[in-house]
Amino acid sequence: MIWQNMDITRDLRANQKTQKPVTIWFTGLSGSGKSTLSNEIEKRLFAEGKHTMSLDGDNVRMGLNKNLGFKEQDRIENIRRVAEVCKLMNDAGLIVMTSFISPFRSDRLNSREIIGEGNFVEVYVSTPIDECEKRDVKGLYKKARAGEIPNFSGISSPYEEPQNPEITIDTTGKSIEEAADYVMEKIRPYL
Numbered sequence: 275m276i277w278q279n280m281d282i283t284r285d286l287r288a289n290q291k292t293q294k295p296v297t298i299w300f301t302g303l304s305g306s307g308k309s310t311l312s313n314e315i316e317k318r319l320f321a322e323g324k325h326t327m328s329l330d331g332d333n334v335r336m337g338l339n340k341n342l343g344f345k346e347q348d349r350i351e352n353i354r355r356v357a358e359v360c361k362l363m364n365d366a367g368l369i370v371m372t373s374f375i376s377p378f379r380s381d382r383l384n385s386r387e388i389i390g391e392g393n394f395v396e397v398y399v400s401t402p403i404d405e406c407e408k409r410d411v412k413g414l415y416k417k418a419r420a421g422e423i424p425n426f427s428g429i430s431s432p433y434e435e436p437q438n439p440e441i442t443i444d445t446t447g448k449s450i451e452e453a454a455d456y457v458m459e460k461i462r463p464y465l
Contacts, residue, residue: 353382377434
């Protein structure tokens with residue numbers, strides 16, 4: 275196969291939208307606040323007139339990745355596909371928010387490589403597991419601890435914390451407004 279070059283480039287699309295296309299990659303345990311925070315950041319950017327798109331782990335698994343399970347190889351492929359979609363959306367000039375546990379450090383590094391250094395902003399939602407379990411509205415931690423959910427990050431499967439994320443936030447004791455204010459301030463230099 276040979277890559278087909280197009281006349282309308284990423285730079286042209288970004289200039290048309292008057293924004294820098296980046297991927298803001300939220301990672302953390304289930305219940306850490308990734309999806310809520312990602313959604314709030316997208317709403318704020320949209321209100322500023324930015325062209326955005328949000329990809330959430332559950333939503334992507336209901337469509338694009340519905341053929342994948344939760345074994346290690348499937349999880350790796352899930353994140354690889356998401357990174358490829360983010361790259362395409364960035365090429366379209368969009369600012370993309372993702373909310374995926376993305377438990378393996380190597381997968382996040384691979385995603386950064388696919389999307390491109392300088393276009394990937396890792397936000398580690400570092401909320402401790404005990405707080406995540408308190409917020410467990412779906413009962414997933416309880417099921418995982420009972421052995422009913424195999425390969426559950428933080429319980430029966432590892433979650434490898436990011437080593438050098440651009441942004442780290444623990445949402446414990448913070449309102450969504452406080453957490454979003456903090457993240458918005460920190461992402462400004464990347465936009």
